[in-house]
Amino acid sequence: MRGVILNNVQALLMNATLETIYMVSLAAIFTLMIGLPVGVLLFLCRKDGLFPNKGIALLLNLLVNIGRALPFVVLLIALIPFTRWIVGTTLGSTAAIVPITLGAFPFFARIVESALDEVERGRIEAVVAMGGNSWHLICRVLLPEAFPALLTGLTLTIVMLIGFSAMAGVIGGGGLGDLAIRYGYQRFDNQIMAVTIVILLLLVFVVQKSGERLVRRLDHRR
């Protein structure tokens, strides 16, 4: 009997962990896919940028600022109709990916913008002077030169995504957060609560360390 319960608990935790990893991985990919271009555009279109464009800059800044200003829990609930429209349901891990991505990409876009801003102007100018076109400037200079900073920013974002994915438990998003709310909060099951915390900490730790290690391996600035 006791063994069965333990196995159930194990399966529960295992499931929740996998759900969290699923949510975070997919959300990370979508955040990258949306946040990177938005961040690049934010950088290019600003007043002193390579291709100043008041309209686009205004629009993107508005979007990003709104996304950054809203507390995630509020965004999570506010986006329920939108999530239903996209995924067809508002429950479960897949549904949770929508608000997580929309909550995280503005943050990542800002990180991209500031990472690109760190690239020395002279290096960009040198390639302009060579006759490089905008493709060369963006893909051969800006992004590779900013790569270590972008990777650091992505690590930061993924850690934040783990937090967001836990919060998605509030609306039944599945994963470790959901588990903590249902068992730890509603059933006062301290054991499951404790294990959940440990797993979350481990996840964050692994992401952070691998990110740092990768940056160190790929960074030739020093």
Place this chain on the structure above:
Amino acid sequence: MIILDALSKYYPGASAPALHEINLTIPQGQILGIVGRSGAGKSTLLRSINMLERPSAGRVLIDDKDLTLLSPRQLRQQRQQMGMIFQHFNLLHARNVSDNIRLALTIAGVPKKDHPARIEMLLRRVRLLDKAHSWPSQLSGGQKQRVAIARALAAEPRYLLCDEATSALDPETTASILNLLLELQQELGITVVLITHDMAVVKRICHSVALLEHGRCLESGPLAQIMASPASSLRQMLIDDGEVERAFLRKYLTGGIKKCVA
């Protein structure tokens, strides 16, 4: 040949023009030094030659082509004809030495299969063949500038613009970079425009010199001509320079002027 025709640059809000009706002619295959105090407009002038800085008025004629009239695409094409090197080298740190040069080859549209040979040739010219796979962060200042020169030469330009190219280097390294520039001018017939605040640089490699002050060109001409006019302030600056070279003075003050006209 580069002709600057009444070139002016005004920055909005600035009280004085950054450049005021500059007229300069730089014959093919010569080295022109532009000197002046910081803030005199040297850098703006140099950067106007390849349109990194758009002049407010006047023309930049390169081989009779007015650069101010070119479309962005034509301008990119034209810029490949004009290498540029910088005080802080501006190498890309995410690429090793070979790949820095490779980018210039790619931009110039050199076929991929020719890249290795071209890179080797360029590195041989700047004597850095052994550093092909080093990262810029592993190189000394002089080596970085050599890579920058190799990169600037990748598209086989006819012109080389040097923006304080030796100002961040020690005297010995400066000398070796200047020798390299002289070699390029002599062997490849490249026209070099360099800006510097160091009169020793002018004395060492320039054929002609222009003095800029408050965005105006006060004086310009072949070095020999300037050394022959006693009232010239440029001459005074050249002589007053801390490192007066006896040989240099002897060369210009004892009738050898004709021989030194390049």
